[in-house]
Amino acid sequence: MKTVFGLFSDVSQARSAVGGLSRIGLSRNTIGLLSSAKGESQSADMSLLELPDIGKVSANAPMLELLRSRGGIAGALEGLGVSKSDAQRCIELIRRGGTLEAVTIEDNKEADALAIMQQYSSTEPKALDRERDLVIPVIDEELEIGKREIDAGGVRVSTHVTAVPVEKTVTVREEHIRVERRTVDRPIDDRDEVFRDQSIEMKASSEEPVVAKRARVVEEIRVHKDSNERVQTIQDKVRHTDVSVSEIPAADMRIRRKTS
Numbered sequence: 222m223k224t225v226f227g228l229f230s231d232v233s234q235a236r237s238a239v240g241g242l243s244r245i246g247l248s249r250n251t252i253g254l255l256s257s258a259k260g261e262s263q264s265a266d267m268s269l270l271e272l273p274d275i276g277k278v279s280a281n282a283p284m285l286e287l288l289r290s291r292g293g294i295a296g297a298l299e300g301l302g303v304s305k306s307d308a309q310r311c312i313e314l315i316r317r318g319g320t321l322e323a324v325t326i327e328d329n330k331e332a333d334a335l336a337i338m339q340q341y342s343s344t345e346p347k348a349l350d351r352e353r354d355l356v357i358p359v360i361d362e363e364l365e366i367g368k369r370e371i372d373a374g375g376v377r378v379s380t381h382v383t384a385v386p387v388e389k390t391v392t393v394r395e396e397h398i399r400v401e402r403r404t405v406d407r408p409i410d411d412r413d414e415v416f417r418d419q420s421i422e423m424k425a426s427s428e429e430p431v432v433a434k435r436a437r438v439v440e441e442i443r444v445h446k447d448s449n450e451r452v453q454t455i456q457d458k459v460r461h462t463d464v465s466v467s468e469i470p471a472a473d474m475r476i477r478r479k480t481s
Contacts, residue, residue, distance in 0.1 A: 227346035
C-alpha cells in the first residue's frame with residue numbers, strides 16, 4: 222500500500238484532484254482533505270475544528286477520523302508516513318490557507334495518482350510506503366514516590382472532678398459565765414451601790430470554725446507534638462518492554478531445506 226499526498230494552494234485545485242482520483246477507481250470516501258478555514262467555503266462534506274499551531278481548519282470525514290485517531294495534525298501526518306520536514310511544510314502551507322490531500326492506494330495505481338495530483342498541485346506530490354516503517358515503542362516505567370499524611374494515633378487527655386474527704390484540726394476559744402457567791406463581813410465603802418435597783422449583764426463569746434475553699438494549681442499536664450524525619454526505602458517493580466528480533470527465513474529457503 223502507498224500513501225500519495227499533495228499540497229494545493231487553492232481548495233478548488235484539491236477538489237479537482239479528488240475528481241481525477243475518483244475517475245481511476247478511488248472512492249471519494251478514502252480521500253482525505255484538510256484545508257485552512259480561511260480558504261475553504263463551508264460545504265456539506267467538510268467540518269470545522271480547531272487544531273493547535275494552525276487554528277481553525279476544515280476537514281472531511283476520512284481526514285477527521287485520521288486526526289482523531291492520531292491526536293492532531295502532526296500525528297496524522299506521521300501516520301501517513303510523512304517525514305518531519307515534509308510535515309512542517311504541510312502545516313505551514315495549511316496555516317497560510319492551503320489544502321492537504323492524501324489518499325491510500327494500491328501500488329499499481331501510484332503512477333496514475335501522482336500524475337493526477339501533479340496536474341492540479343502547485344507542489345510536487347509524493348508517494349510513501351505505508352509499511353516502510355514499523356514502530357514498536359519500548360516503554361519503561363518510572364517509580365514516583367510521593368507523600369501523604371496518615372493517622373498515626375495520638376493522646377486523649379480527659380479531666381474529671383472528684384471529691385475526697387479531708388480532715389483538719391483547728392483550736393477554737395470558748396467563754397463561760399460563772400457566778401460565785403461568797404460570804405463577807407465588811408463596812409460599806411464608796412464603791413458599793415446601796416439600796417438601788419440595778420441590772421448587770423456579762424456576755425460570753427465563743428469561736429466556731431469558718432470553712433472557706435481556695436483553688437490552687439498544683440500540677441500542669443502539657444501535651445505537645447515532636448516531629449522527626451526518617452528515610453524509608455520503597456521496594457516495588459517497574460515494567461520494561463523487552464524486544465527480541467529473530468530472523469524469518471524466506472519461503473524458498475525453507476523449501477530447499479526440506480528437499481535437501
